[in-house]
Amino acid sequence: MVNCFKMQAATTASKVLGITVWLAAGVNVLSLISLIGYILAQGIPYLSWELFALEYTTQNVSLFPALVDTLLMVAVALSLAAPIGIGTAIYFVEYAKKGNKFVSIMDMTTDTLAGIPSVVYGLFGLLFFVIYLQMGYSLLAGACTVAIMILPMIIRTTEEALQAVPISYREESYALGANKLRTVLVVVLPAAVPGILAGIILSIGRIMGETAALVYTAGTVAQLPEDLFSSGRSLAVHLYVLASEGLFMEQAFATAVVLVIITVIINGASTWMAGKLMRGN
Amino acid sequence: MNLQKDKFFRNSFFCIAFVSVVAVVMICSFLFVGGMPALEKIGVMKFLLGTRWRPSSELYGILPMILGSMYVTMCALIFGVPIGILTAIFMARFCPRKLYRFFKPIVELMAGIPSVIYGFFGLVVLVPLVRDNFGGTGSSLLTAALLLGIMILPTIVTVAEAALRAVPESYYEGALALGADHVRSVFFTIVPAAKSGLVAAIILGLGRAVGETMAVIMVAGNQARMPQGLLEGVRTMTTNIVIEMGYATDLHYDALIATALVLFLFIVLLNLSFAYFKGGMFGNG
Structure with missing residues (x-):
């Protein structure tokens, strides 16, 4: 960055500190590369078409039903959380008055939601959705639980995207005679779409990788679901069960590969989307 | 109208x-x-202070789990904080622009990788590594702390980088003008000025470590007894809930919910202190 004064003679202490900083950054890269590299190298040989068989049997621990469960839960959770999350962000950015006591309380609760560990969400999902609302161990209960969990993520990313839209857009819209709602929905929101999508893609990743919140809400049944009220394990739960049983380590490695690849793709897509927002403005 | x-x-x-x-x-x-x-x-x-957790004989003391959570988290911070803060300093002040374009997505990817994948990596790589080099079974406090140390890096790096970037450029320029070199200007003016935000980053990392469940379950051994040492197994509050919720009934079941309550209060306390320190950051009033 601002390295134009680098020419000055550096003392030994400065040199050592400078090198330490580079080393620390190296540790990050190294740990990520070794994690992904190891899982890919060990797991790819075990990827086979049988793992994507329609049915899960004790001979062939297919991950296909888990994949279907995961996608179903992502779809349901997003259709619940996305409208609420985006609406909340619109309220925060476009309507709420700065400095209002109540608004800052709402802001705090969003931070609180973001900080709650997934196992606590899981327990709440069990107490509320599974038992109190009598959904039983079901995809629906799991989806509702993770929907609350990803809410803060969607709110925060949408907020950022809305704030990135220049004030002049809004002023010009008012000048043309549009009212507040029209301005928000027709002018501001479309301009913020890439940023909002980037956040939604990230939350898809969060759901895909969730385990602790789903074990006691969606359950661990490994067969294809009949409807949203059947129990089913997500891909991450599938990996956890296989790895902790220790009987199908090869399949566990293959499942880990699938999860890692999905994560990489999702993160890439999100970064690409966020980049589009930056270029757009 | x-x-x-x-x-x-x-x-x-x-x-x-x-x-x-x-x-x-x-x-x-x-x-x-x-x-x-x-x-x-x-x-x-x-x-809270009972040292024995033995549901079969109606003994419900969660001190072993509270201490387990605390020890694992503290040890994870010993690994994670120096590396995380230094990496943030690197990203904010040392990283060439071209490298940054690769580096930022790497940190984001680290944050996006599911905890069960970290846990699996810990199970197949770190557990044997610790077992072969330090002895014991490998499923231990040390293994869990190492793994958590890696897992909290992206959290610490992201918040700390934002804190460092919020320090006004004039601080850096002033230090340069007084004759300090780049490294000194960064470490002795920017870093102290960003102190509040850096503490916030550490607290957020701490919260992440306390709340982590699946990765810890797979590498910590999970024995429900007072922590015995770095190379012995431990059980944390989070893992206690997941391990026993499946078959718990009556008082045992309620005791697990109470464990979650204690965990929740812990996290709320951490959040409040995070908000306090974040408020002290530049650009945040």
């Missing part, structure tokens, strides 16, 4: 925004209502 319409939509958006408040209130009340009976029956002090 238009004004009335505007008011209507303002109120509708307010109602939507209110959902997250309702969610927090419901999570609180369900945990309190679910956990209170156990606290009453067992006794708060006996529950």
Whole structure:
């Protein structure tokens, strides 16, 4: 960055500190590369078409039903959380008055939601959705639980995207005679779409990788679901069960590969989307 | 007429925004209502300070798990904080622009990798590594701390980088003008000025480590006894819930909810202190 004064003679202490900083950054890269590299190298040989068989049997621990469960839960959770999350962000950015006591309380609760560990969400999902609302161990209960969990993520990313839209857009819209709602929905929101999508893609990743919140809400049944009220394990739960049983380590490695690849793709897509927002403005 | 319409939509958006408040209130009340009976029956002090967790003989003391969580988290911070803060300093002040374009996505990817993948990596790589180099079974406090140390890096790096970037450029330039070199200017003016934000980053990392479940379950051994040492197994509050929830009934079941309640209060406390330090950051009033 601002390295134009680098020419000055550096003392030994400065040199050592400078090198330490580079080393620390190296540790990050190294740990990520070794994690992904190891899982890919060990797991790819075990990827086979049988793992994507329609049915899960004790001979062939297919991950296909888990994949279907995961996608179903992502779809349901997003259709619940996305409208609420985006609406909340619109309220925060476009309507709420700065400095209002109540608004800052709402802001705090969003931070609180973001900080709650997934196992606590899981327990709440069990107490509320599974038992109190009598959904039983079901995809629906799991989806509702993770929907609350990803809410803060969607709110925060949408907020950022809305704030990135220049004030002049809004002023010009008012000048043309549009009212507040029209301005928000027709002018501001479309301009913020890439940023909002980037956040939604990230939350898809969060759901895909969730385990602790789903074990006691969606359950661990490994067969294809009949409807949203059947129990089913997500891909991450599938990996956890296989790895902790220790009987199908090869399949566990293959499942880990699938999860890692999905994560990489999702993160890439999100970064690409966020980049589009930056270029757009 | 238009004004009335505007008011209507303002109120509708307010109602939507209110959902997250309702969610927090419901999570609180369900945990309190679910956990209170156990606290009453067992006794708060006996529950919090009891050193034995043996549901089969009606002994419910969660001190082993509280200490387990604390030790694992503290050790994880010993690994994670120096590396995380230094990496943030690297990204904010040392990283060439071209390298940054690769580096930022790497940190984001680290944050996006599911905890069960970290856990699996810990199980197949770190556990044997610790077993072969330090002895013991490998499933230990040390292994869990190493793994958590890696897992909290992206959290610490992201928040700390934002804190460092919020320091006004004039601080850096002033130090240069006084004759300090680049490294000194960064470490002796920017870093101290960003102190509040750096503490916030550490607290957020701490919260992440305390709340982590699946990765810890797979590498920590999970014995429900007082922590015995770095190379012995430990059980944390989070893992206690997941391991026993499947078959717990009656008082045992309530005691697990009470464990979650204690964990929740821990996290809320951390969040409050995070908000406090974040408020002290540049650009945040």
